[in-house]
Amino acid sequence: MHAIDLARNNGPALLGASLAVVAVVVFAAIRAGSPQAASAPSADPNRSLTPLLVDRVPLGLDWEPASYRGRTTIEPATVALGERLFFDPRLSRSGQMTCATCHQPERAFTDGRALGRGDSGELVGRNAPTILNRGTGTHQFWDGRAEDLAAQALGPMLSEVEMGLTHELFSERFGSDPEMVREFREVFGSGPDLELAARAIAAFEATLVTANSPFDRFEWGGEREALSEAAQRGLRLFRQEAGCTTCHTGTNFTDELFHNLGVGFDGTSSRPGRFAVTGDHDDLGRYKTPTLRNVELTAPYMHDGSLETLDDVLTFYNEGGRANPNLDPELRPLDLSPAQLEDLRAFLESLTGPVFRLDSGLFREGARDGHAD
CATH class of the missing domain: 1.10.760.10 (Cytochrome c-like domain)
Structure with missing residues (x-):
């Protein structure tokens, strides 16, 4: 695919003209409930929390996942581990806060607050941005201090103001969990490690995209209505x-x-x-x-x-x-x-669109034109 200039009306383009839906992924941890800010506005109860797993980049998003700098980490087992960790409250000092506390799927992976609130209740000082389509980005965080998603995932966990985790606390909690020890060894060849956890979360986040909005169907799909x-x-x-x-x-x-x-x-x-x-x-x-x-x-x-x-x-x-x-x-x-x-x-x-999970095959070297092998 070629770069698209939205400053011009280029007419319909063949960007993911069809979506081959191969599975439905259920965020079981979300349905079980994750800690939410009591004063945040209520989410839309009709909005689906089950992104479709697709083997093609959705209509309107001009991105080659095979060019993603962390593509070698995008394997099904790594993504599955990252998803589990994303919703695991043991990543916070109190054991009450998860990544999804500030990045709630039902709010397009934001939290509805003006400013984020950390594990201790202290205001973070920044509005929580969406994580959707962040695999396409070149800088992470509002000030761009992280150059990749792994660094972005690690930062809040180690921040005293945000999740308040330490390497020692992570090793203590996850190193004593036989299932997590097994998963880390299967995915990374070693036991639980905080940097490796950040890589797994990054792999999960990189697969989450949004596109195929009414605008995309109008602009690239030729649906004038x-x-x-x-x-x-x-x-x-x-x-x-x-x-x-x-x-x-x-x-x-x-x-x-x-x-x-x-x-x-x-x-x-x-x-x-x-x-x-x-x-x-x-x-x-x-x-x-x-x-x-x-x-x-x-x-x-x-x-x-x-x-x-x-x-x-x-x-x-x-x-x-x-x-x-x-x-x-x-x-x-x-x-x-x-x-x-x-x-x-x-x-x-009109830019509101559904959330999709990209098949890991899209990130493999040789995958082109937004198709999984």
Whole structure:
């Protein structure tokens, strides 16, 4: 497949024109229940928690899983172990918090909070982003401090503010579990180890994708009725007057780069953002562009969760962001009318799609054109 420029209307493209569904994967651990934040808004009870296992990249996502840098870890047993660990509360100091506490499948793998809350109840300081389509990414976390999913998975576990785990506590808990000892030996050839656990979780996360939204069916599948008239007007605004494709580009709607929007600027200073990683003052207040896929489901928004609704986000951009010394030069007042903002929201809502699990065969060397061997 070739790169797709969403700034242009290229017409229907043959991106995963059909999905060969080979199994249904049930997140048993989710159905059993994972710890949730009591004050978070309720999830949609009608939304399925059973991603389809597919042997083809879903319609609209231009990605070759065989190019994924951690592809050698994507084997069925590794993914299965990673899924178990993702929902295992023993990865937190208290034994009450799991990865799914902040990345809940029923909320498009977010938690509905403005700011994450750690194992001790302390606020984390960042809004929990979705993990869907993160295998396509080049930087992880809002400030991009992790270059791969394994490092991303390890970070929260070892953070005192987040899950509060230590290598010693992990070894004590999992090394005394005969079933986990057996699984780690079968997958990695050695006993339970925290870095290996992070690799397994990363393998699981890399298989989770979303696409085949109404927009994808309209744009790449040729279903002209898939988008409402309002959403089609919003799409034109997104690509033209609003200039959204400057940053929200590609089929995952992100440039994977860092921008200062003025979010978090208090009138005198900005939060560090990317500066904390690079030490470059030009990066002060810059944060990674998030995907817009399933954005309808991932409120509240921005790295600090300060914007509660999509309407708030659109108003913020329409006003040109928040002025500060390092504001991204691309930001400017848009002067869009209320009707135009409604159309943009309709388009953003058309990016809501189902969640899929990619067959591990898609990650093997030699797999091409989004097909498993």
